[in-house]
Amino acid sequence: MPYPEGHKEKVRGKIIESAARAFRTNGIRDISVPFIMKGAGLTHGGFYAHFDNKEQLVAETCRYAIGDTIAFLQKAAEQEKQRPPIHVVIDYYLSQQHRDSTNFGCILPALSSGISRSSEEVRQVYTDELKRMIDFIADVANIDYATGSSLLSSMVGALMLSRSVNDPDMSDNLLAAGKQQAKALIFTQESVIQ
Template identity: 35%
Template sequence: MRYASEHKAATRRRIIEAAGRRFKRDGLDGSGIATLMKDAGLTNGAFYAHFESKDDLIANAVTDQLDKLRAGINAQVGDRAGLDRFVRSYLSPAHRDNLEDGCPSAALLDEIGRCANPARDAYTTGLSAIVDDIAALLAPHDPASARVKVLSVFAMMAGTLQLSRALSDRQLADELLERGVRDVLAIVDAEH
């Protein structure tokens, strides 16, 4: 019996990870259950053993993607220099050009806003944790005072990345990312 529960958990994890990559690449509506299950190396029939609905999978994938983003940020951002590196990495051509492994916000934000409450709640919880971690770095004695500023900066970063992805003029897209780095770091440096 123990093997079955471990196997089921591993299978569920595989579905969530495959779905997270596929959702970021093709969008939430552009990814049907058959495709998601094929990506995970499973049949359609296995889906409902793990999730109540596609909305349930979306909420779980959003949670997983934001948990991974948070872990990556926390591993990189231990101090102000780490924050600078993170901003430069986030607003880079490499991140822009890699939807599948990139930030779920930049890839899915507009769609998450139209999702059912479980996905939006998962997004709110995950992003709030990221924002709170960065706010604690910027204002260790009063993180709440930096929370809205960090949220605004994150929105600027995600929007800049989205716009850069949408531009067909590669030079303009690269210039936008460079300008975004300067603007974000200037806001971070400004007193709140």
């Protein structure tokens, strides 16, 4: 009996979601295809019916995860009416909740260190998705691309460092300092525009 229409796309989506959770938490190198398939509730043998190799999965997961992060941050910024949208984005991105929820957070901190050893295809997708994220940040903040690049770099770096240390107070301080600097960068840019 054939599968219902859309079954293959649904299964592929489950694999990508499982990969996104795994890569966000552990990066690329330490995650195996069997681990990803188990996370999707599937057997390892079915992987190649959906992807040519792990590199293709990494590329598609990068697209999915960045889109997911942008959608979440956009929704949060639109719902908050009391503060400038970029402040909402900064406050969430550099929050304890985001730091501690690695399996659902932004994938950039997890992939950044390992992506340089990936294939050109994966690096191109990562580059395109990073540009998309910078465009989103620059648009929400109403700043130029270069300042958006600096702002996102600062936010990703602060998040990475806060996740890396084993001292909870230092981790919280890194987040607080990151928020302060990110908002100061926006304020400085706004002052230059005026």
